[in-house]
Amino acid sequence: MHGTNGTGGRRRGRNGEAFGPSINFGPLGHWVGFNLRMAQEAAFQAFSRRSQEIGESPGRFATLVLIARNPGISQTELSFANGRDKSSLTPVVEELVRRGLVDRKKMENDRRTYCLNVTPAGKKVLMMLTRCARRHERNLDRVIGERDRKRFIQILKKIAAEIE
Amino acid sequence: MHGTNGTGGRRRGRNGEAFGPSINFGPLGHWVGFNLRMAQEAAFQAFSRRSQEIGESPGRFATLVLIARNPGISQTELSFANGRDKSSLTPVVEELVRRGLVDRKKMENDRRTYCLNVTPAGKKVLMMLTRCARRHERNLDRVIGERDRKRFIQILKKIAAEIE
DNA sequence: AGCGCATAGTTTGACATCAAACTAAATGCT
């Protein structure tokens, strides 16, 4: 039990600092992947809290926006746009339909594919969610800073599009 | 059935473009939250594939690094550093112990908390994973560009730390 | 010493997600 402190001890020394500071992140600290995950998680949690206040979940939000912006979109297209597997979408869309926020009918020419549209009720919910999202975004902007914001988003898009 | 194209049609017009282009992302396109999620997802998938090649999962990786860098760390500290709930860590640590990559013993002074250390076998796996992660990071760097990389990570850290 | 509160870790139940198998419909080839 010498240098590496293998037995115990460690961290005993922290007598006030708000818990985190004494952690050594090693290479994680300067790796993009790890920081990307941590940031995403934090932002997601924040938005989750916000949208919960109006009884919605973040997952449904992007879905609703995409349907509203692309009337008649199919579930497969939607899942692609949304970056989720089509099977994940089944229950989400089902719920939106059940609650009357989205209207779903089979296409006339191709009766395999659905044709999704936001109902007036859905538009109302969407407006509330959008307000909520805007608040969230303002918050993020404040942290990021107006100067870097645009470049930051550009890089995110590039990663999403070009990785692997 | 007028302007909004509510009935059907839509997307019929796409006759070759690689599927995505005709989607209207509306406000999502310039919101940080959505792009953050898409980028994270893409990067995660890429790393997932890579680490699968050597029979590991991305989730275990950060855990292993953190234990290696903080010998004797407890599970709660670990979960905090890792940005995950402590309960999520139970099965992960269990598996690492079972496979002999991590050594877990109770602390002497406080027998509630565990004391985690990476074993020599764990260090070998960690080295492989680290090589793998470095390849992944090089890939990300290529996409981000050397010029913006530092600032980009700084912003991610800021978001993780300061949101809400 | 004893009692109540705090803390470390586990268990449990709910969910979101993916991937692979499946069903139904359309398309193409002969």
Added chain:
DNA sequence: AGCATTTAGTTTGATGTCAAACTATGCGCT
């Protein structure tokens, strides 16, 4: 027309995650 292939969506099974309830220890106050 008939059969193989492709496509849209659903079902199913495995994972990973959280939050809340729980167990056990330890700590503090009287």
